[in-house]
Amino acid sequence: MSDHVVSWAASDEPRFELAEVLLHLGTLSARGTMLVGGDDPYRVDYRLDTGPRFITKRLMVQASGRTWERSLRLRRDADGEWSIRRTAEAGDDAPLAGADELADALDCDLRFSPLTNTMPMLRHRLTHDFGLGPRAVCTALVLLPSLAVVRSDQAYEHRRTTPYGAVVSHLAGGLAADVVVSTDGFVSDYPGVARRVGPPAPERTASGGLLH
Numbered sequence: 001m002s003d004h005v006v007s008w009a010a011s012d013e014p015r016f017e018l019a020e021v022l023l024h025l026g027t028l029s030a031r032g033t034m035l036v037g038g039d040d041p042y043r044v045d046y047r048l049d050t051g052p053r054f055i056t057k058r059l060m061v062q063a064s065g066r067t068w069e070r071s072l073r074l075r076r077d078a079d080g081e082w083s084i085r086r087t088a089e090a091g092d093d094a095p096l097a098g099a100d101e102l103a104d105a106l107d108c109d110l111r112f113s114p115l116t117n118t119m120p121m122l123r124h125r126l127t128h129d130f131g132l133g134p135r136a137v138c139t140a141l142v143l144l145p146s147l148a149v150v151r152s153d154q155a156y157e158h159r160r161t162t163p164y165g166a167v168v169s170h171l172a173g174g175l176a177a178d179v180v181v182s183t184d185g186f187v188s189d190y191p192g193v194a195r196r197v198g199p200p201a202p203e204r205t206a207s208g209g210l211l212h
Contacts, residue, residue: 001025006186008114008194014038017194019115023185026052028122030115034144040065042145046110051078054119056140059108063145068092072147074108074140082140084149094148101151102140109139109152114187114194117170120156122185127166129158134171164188 001024008017014037021030027050034044042065049057061072070088077083082102088094106123109116116139121127124135134157141152154172165182170190180189182196189195 002184004184004186006115007197008187009197010112010194012192014041015112015194017113017115021115021118021186023122026054028054028119032113032115034113036112036145040145044110044144046113048108048110048115050119053106054123055106056108056119059110059142061110061142061147063147065145070145070147072142072149074142074149076102076105076108076140080104084140086147086149088147092146094143094146095150097140097149097151102138105138105140105151107137107139109141109154111142111144112193114190114196117179117187117190118185120154121168121181121187124156126156126158126168127161127181127183127185129161129166133157134169 004021006019006021017032017034019030019032030048032046036042042063045062047060051057056076059074063070068089073085075083082099084096086096107119120137134155137154137156139152139154141150152172157169159167159169159178168179168181170177170179177191179187182188187196
C-alpha cells in the first residue's frame with residue numbers, strides 16, 4: 001500500500017490540480033481538486049476508485065463556476081456496463097455516451113487531468129519496455145467544464161527508459177505527445193497539458209531536457 005500527494009500545473013493557462021492517491025494491490029483510489037482561472041474560472045472536485053488491474057469502478061465529479069454547478073456519477077459494474085448520471089442547470093443538454101459506445105472501455109479520462117493517465121500506465125506497465133508496441137485503450141472521456149461524456153479511443157507506447165521512469169507516447173484525439181512518466185506511474189510532464197510540481201518531479205536542465 002502506498003499513499004501519494006501529487007500536483008500538476010499547466011504551462012499555458014492558469015490551471016492547477018492536487019490529488020491524494022492510494023495505490024493498493026492493483027487498485028487506485030483518489031480524491032482531487034482542479035482550479036481553472038481565466039475569464040470564466042471554475043472548480044472541479046472529483047473522487048475516483050478502481051477495481052483490480054486499475055480498471056475504473058466509479059468517478060464522481062462536481063464542477064462549479066460563477067453562475068453554474070454540475071455533477072456527474074460515472075460507474076462501471078463488474079460486467080463491464082457503464083452508467084452515467086449527470087445533473088446540470090436548466091437547458092443544459094451536454095452529450096452523454098451510451099452504454100453500447102463504452103462497452104469496451106476500461107478507463108475514465110478526466111479532461112486536463114494527468115491523474116487519469118495513471119491507470120493505463122500502471123495496468124500496461126508502461127514504465128518498462130517489454131517490446132509489446134502500442135497498447136490500445138478505450139476511455140469514457142469527461143469533458144470540462146461541461147461534464148459531457150464521450151468515447152475516446154487512445155493508444156500508449158513505451159518509447160524509452162529514463163533514470164526517473166520512462167517516456168511514453170500517448171495518442172488521443174488525433175494528437176500525439178511524448179509524456180514523461182515517473183517510476184510510480186504518475187505523469188511528470190505532459191507537453192501542452194500539465195507538469196508535475198513539487199517532489200519527486202524529475203530534474204531538468206536549464207533548456208528543459210531531462211538530466212541523465
